[in-house]
Amino acid sequence: DSGVTQTPKHLITATGQRVTLRCSPRSGDLSVYWYQQSLDQGLQFLIQYYNGEERAKGNILERFSAQQFPDLHSELNLSSLELGDSALYFCASSSKEGLYAEAFFGQGTRLTVV
């Protein structure tokens, strides 16, 4: 158990809908990162937050947004969902900014868009 909790584990929704994925980092970790993993794309970095502030952005679609709350949990919002958004979404947390060696991944949320 990495200590990073992601909910829900599975999500099935229709095209055009909006969903929210939640991540609770390890106790004391200030950094949260979101990754998307699909069969043909591997693990793609989406966005990083540190202590509530956005720190780095990857190839995140405009339909996607995220935030980190004062209690340090983070949410990834996916809207106007398309079939191609079906993937595993992982969050990882780290105690420091930018030091990925200490990044621990959650078990992921499997999103299926039908």
Added chain:
Amino acid sequence: GQQLNQSPQSMFIQEGEDVSMNCTSSSIFNTWLWYKQDPGEGPVLLIALYKAGELTSNGRLTAQFGITRKDSFLNISASIPSDVGIYFCAGQAGRTGTASKLTFGTGTRLQVTL
């Protein structure tokens, strides 16, 4: 987005055999990491490398940070059935901002037969 080239894509080996896989990039990274992902789980960090030429071991695993900073190697000695999974390399260019994001390799799927 950018991905690191990892080879081989998959390998079938017998229990007790040694395994080698590598990861190459067109650009320089200052940190190389190796993760293992089991089905339905998030990636788990195996080894972190911080210095060009560095050779680091973790039990039966040994990884090296290439001298050019554009590649890394992972060796597994005396493989056992629980080594089955997908191994990912990941590189980090810097410590802050966008440079701190992890760029993942395409993965090596390892299967071990008895």
